[in-house]
Amino acid sequence: xxxxxxxxxxxxxxxxxxxxxxxxxxxxxxxxxxxxxxxxxxxxxxxxxxxxxxxxxxxxxxxxxxxxxxxxxxxxxxxxxxxxxxxxxxxxxxxxxxxxxxxxxxxxxxxxxxxxxxxxxxxxxxxxxxxxxxxxxxxxxxxxxxxxxxxxxxxxxxxxxxxxxxxxxxxxxxxxxxxxxxxxxxxxxxxxxxxxxxxxxxxxxxxxxxxxxxxxxxxxxxxxxxxxxxxxxxxxxxxxxxxxxxxxxxxxxxxxxxxxxxxxxxxxxxxxxxxxxxxxxxxxxxxxxxxxxxxxxxxxxxxxxxxxxxxxxxxxxxxxxxxxxxxxxxxxxxxxxxxxxxxxxxxxxxxxxxxxxxxxxxxxxxxxxxxxxxxxxxxxxxxxxxxxxxxxxxxxxxxxxxxxxxxxxxxxxxxxxxxxxxxxxxxxxxxxxxxxxxxxxxxxxxxxxxxxxxxxxxxxxxxxxxxxxxxxxxxxxxxxxxxxxxxxxxxxxxxxxxxxxxxxxxx
Amino acid sequence: xxxxxxxxxxxxxxxxxxxxxxxxxxxxxxxxxxxxxxxxxxxxxxxxxxxxxxxxxxxxxxxxxxxxxxxxxxxxxxxxxxxxxxxxxxxxxxxxxxxxxxxxxxxxxxxxxxxxxxxxxxxxxxxxxxxxxxxxxxxxxxxxxxxxxxxxxxxxxxxxxxxxxxxxxxxxxxxxxxxxxxxxxxxxxxxxxxxxxxxxxxxxxxxxxxxxxxxxxxxxxxxxxxxxxxxxxxxxxxxxxxxxxxxxxxxxxxxxxxxxxxxxxxxxxxxxxxxxxxxxxxxxxxxxxxxxxxxxxxxxxxxx
Numbered sequence: 001x002x003x004x005x006x007x008x009x010x011x012x013x014x015x016x017x018x019x020x021x022x023x024x025x026x027x028x029x030x031x032x033x034x035x036x037x038x039x040x041x042x043x044x045x046x047x048x049x050x051x052x053x054x055x056x057x058x059x060x061x062x063x064x065x066x067x068x069x070x071x072x073x074x075x076x077x078x079x080x081x082x083x084x085x086x087x088x089x090x091x092x093x094x095x096x097x098x099x100x101x102x103x104x105x106x107x108x109x110x111x112x113x114x115x116x117x118x119x120x121x122x123x124x125x126x127x128x129x130x131x132x133x134x135x136x137x138x139x140x141x142x143x144x145x146x147x148x149x150x151x152x153x154x155x156x157x158x159x160x161x162x163x164x165x166x167x168x169x170x171x172x173x174x175x176x177x178x179x180x181x182x183x184x185x186x187x188x189x190x191x192x193x194x195x196x197x198x199x200x201x202x203x204x205x206x207x208x209x210x211x212x213x214x215x216x217x218x219x220x221x222x223x224x225x226x227x228x229x230x231x232x233x234x235x236x237x238x239x240x241x242x243x244x245x246x247x248x249x250x251x252x253x254x255x256x257x258x259x260x261x262x263x264x265x266x267x268x269x270x271x272x273x274x275x276x277x278x279x280x281x282x283x284x285x286x287x288x289x290x291x292x293x294x295x296x297x298x299x300x301x302x303x304x305x306x307x308x309x310x311x312x313x314x315x316x317x318x319x320x321x322x323x324x325x326x327x328x329x330x331x332x333x334x335x336x337x338x339x340x341x342x343x344x345x346x347x348x349x350x351x352x353x354x355x356x357x358x359x360x361x362x363x364x365x366x367x368x369x370x371x372x373x374x375x376x377x378x379x380x381x382x383x384x385x386x387x388x389x390x391x392x393x394x395x396x397x398x399x400x401x402x403x404x405x406x407x408x409x410x411x412x413x414x415x416x417x418x419x420x421x422x423x424x425x426x427x428x429x430x431x432x433x434x435x436x437x438x439x440x441x442x443x444x445x446x447x448x449x450x451x452x453x454x455x456x457x458x459x460x461x462x463x464x465x466x467x468x469x470x471x472x473x474x475x476x477x478x479x480x481x482x483x484x485x486x487x488x489x490x491x492x493x494x495x496x497x498x499x500x501x502x503x504x505x506x507x
Numbered sequence: 508x509x510x511x512x513x514x515x516x517x518x519x520x521x522x523x524x525x526x527x528x529x530x531x532x533x534x535x536x537x538x539x540x541x542x543x544x545x546x547x548x549x550x551x552x553x554x555x556x557x558x559x560x561x562x563x564x565x566x567x568x569x570x571x572x573x574x575x576x577x578x579x580x581x582x583x584x585x586x587x588x589x590x591x592x593x594x595x596x597x598x599x600x601x602x603x604x605x606x607x608x609x610x611x612x613x614x615x616x617x618x619x620x621x622x623x624x625x626x627x628x629x630x631x632x633x634x635x636x637x638x639x640x641x642x643x644x645x646x647x648x649x650x651x652x653x654x655x656x657x658x659x660x661x662x663x664x665x666x667x668x669x670x671x672x673x674x675x676x677x678x679x680x681x682x683x684x685x686x687x688x689x690x691x692x693x694x695x696x697x698x699x700x701x702x703x704x705x706x707x708x709x710x711x712x713x714x715x716x717x718x719x720x721x722x723x724x725x726x727x728x729x730x731x732x733x734x735x736x737x738x739x740x741x742x743x744x745x746x747x748x749x750x751x752x753x754x755x756x757x758x759x760x761x762x763x764x765x766x767x768x769x770x771x772x773x774x775x776x777x778x779x780x781x782x783x784x785x786x787x788x789x790x791x792x793x794x795x796x797x798x799x800x801x802x803x804x805x806x807x808x809x810x811x
Binding site for chain 1: 541552559585587588589590595598599602654657658661662665668669670671672673756757758759761762765766768769774
């Protein structure tokens with residue numbers, strides 16, 4: 001009898017599975033050797049490249065669309081849809097466009113498309129979240145079908161950097177089908193065309209054989225949406241995906257012995273810091289701030305929490321930022337010196353404070369380590385966790401968090417301005433916490449200057465000043481741990497993107 | 508007819524309650540505007556966006572607006588997806604229903620035979636074994652069960668795809684994970700109602716007539732034990748939808764569960780509201796159907 005119901009259970013299971021195969025689309029993931037599968041932690045909100053700021057969507061857009069300029073793997077500006085550009089005067093830039101390029105639907109790429117794309121983002125009615133990126137632009141003029149003039153309101157050095165992420169879209173198509181359809185069925189000039197988007201599940205791209213730089217080597221790219229890291233790792237181990245990124249350091253160990261898998265760690269632009277409100281006691285005393293920099297064993301935190309996969313940022317600026325000054329030495333771990341400085345400042349017995357943070361995961365671990373180190377020099381800090389990042393950000397913006405752990409991604413702009421201006425300029429978003437007229441001057445002079453050597457010098461001065469004034473406990477920049485199947489010839493990019501056009505398969 | 512109207516009225520009341528809770532909870536948790544805008548946004552941009560989204564109006568007015576729109580099926584635009592929230596949810600509903608349906612089916616296939624078996628062989632060693640095994644399934648966290656199945660059948664044995672949706676093979680592990688989590692409750696009801704029925708006089712009569720034991724159990728006893736079993740299976744649907752939130756995330760199953768987690772995480776309030784209300788509607792309708800079925804099967808209830 002027992003056997004009989006087991007059998008019938010099995011029969012029903014078979015029937016169920018047969019039914020399912022009939023009704024749902026079967027994914028032909030068996031594929032040839034020219035398919036690449038990449039894991040995404042979340043679906044993209046839209047395929048309209050102008051209507052989001054999401055990392056996964058930017059990666060997707062990169063495959064479907066092109067920009068005027070590219071950023072190479074080693075962060076150099078390269079020609080894209082613009083063959084060349086020059087700065088005519090402080091406010092005027094001329095871009096020479098590539099000829100003979102067509103969008104996936106056959107529409108021609110020209111100056112009209114550039115003007116349309118830039119103005120689309122700038123148009124307030126469009127409500128593009130990328131408007132801030134290029135709001136320095138005052139007008140876009142067509143000189144001839146393959147020459148565009150871009151004018152800025154003020155001298156603006158970062159214009160080329162701001163154009164990497166600005167996709168050029170086909171004006172005729174967008175106007176014809178409307179924004180809603182364009183957001184579902186995008187058409188660009190890029191190396192891949194959208195073939196299928198199963199929301200919440202996967203995005204499938206196929207090679208654009210007519211790509212102006214030459215047809216891609218990999219015929220089909222699939223981005224699979226897998227929210228859970230443990231699942232991503234299981235998929236990688238079973239061969240279901242080829243690349244996963246942002247793997248937490250403590251999960252790398254289970255992958256390390258696997259001969260089919262390689263791990264690569266790329267430095268990120270993101271910078272972790274613990275910021276003081278230098279207008280409030282006891283943080284108004286520079287000796288207290290310096291003491292706290294000496295009190296925390298940052299090398300140990302990097303080692304224990306990040307498995308050594310991090311680099312120090314001695315004055316807040318990331319080594320990947322233009323203008324980083326490698327000669328600024330990080331504060332040494334020296335609790336005795338910290339105690340001496342505290343005593344000098346009149347806090348021989350230490351003080352009590354609250355450390356505010358919201359970052360889940362490593363944020364908690366960093367906070368615990370910092371609090372423990374501070375207690376060794378007599379500072380009693382309590383952790384204050386915000387489960388909602390919005391309430392943290394709200395208070396942070398209002399200037400209500402005197403001692404807080406944060407991190408900053410610089411909006412993927414590889415220039416010291418992208419961190420110094422928002423953090424330390426009195427007009428910056430977090431300018432309330434620390435600013436001096438001297439630093440304001442350096443930051444703003446560098447911002448409006450055209451001469452890159454001069455800017456470098458100004459940023460060096462700024463970093464030396466910041467290091468001495470210690471408005472932060474300077475922490476580090478973590479690395480992005482990317483893990484991939486050895487069948488790929490893969491080199492990670494410094495800008496967090498995965499770009500199939502640059503990837504090859506081993507035979 | 509009166510009973511039907513009462514039920515419909517109840518569903519409406521439940522939905523109203525759920526929407527109200529969803530609305531106010533969300534507005535207690537910080538300023539969404541700051542999350543939506545880039546960190547470099549100026550104060551003017553923040554104010555403009557706040558105005559555009561209606562967050563600068565009094566809460567009572569926002570609430571009234573929300574309710575009047577919601578009645579018309581409009582839960583506002585999802586902040587992330589830039590399209591009507593309800594559309595985003597409805598796109599994902601089939602995947603969740605599919606998973607819930609097969610998980611229910613699987614749990615029934617596990618619970619009913621095992622429930623009958625343990626009722627018939629009560630207090631035997633094998634019955635104890637069944638009970639222990641099944642309740643182990645319930646006490647393991649869904650997340651853990653999911654990952655363990657994945658590592659065994661996906662990574663080690665390569666029998667099943669690790670995650671995603673597409674073929675029947677993709678469905679087995681997530682449906683099984685949910686099924687072993689809810690099956691024990693059903694099993695317990697099957698066992699106790701079978702035990703009760705088996706002690707009734709007519710069963711004794713049937714046996715004394717010389718009917719085969721199989722016929723007695725399946726034809727006579729199970730039929731009469733069915734009412735509480737059907738009820739509990741129906742109510743399990745709500746629990747399954749809750750479990751689907753975790754299961755869908757673990758197995759990258761593209762349903763509403765996964766969507767609601769992401770929506771909460773990114774403070775996409777209109778989307779959270781739409782998800783919660785649609786799920787509540789499903790649960791309420793399910794309970795309503797179970798109630799009706801119950802009344803139909805057991806006419807005694809009507810008078811009571």
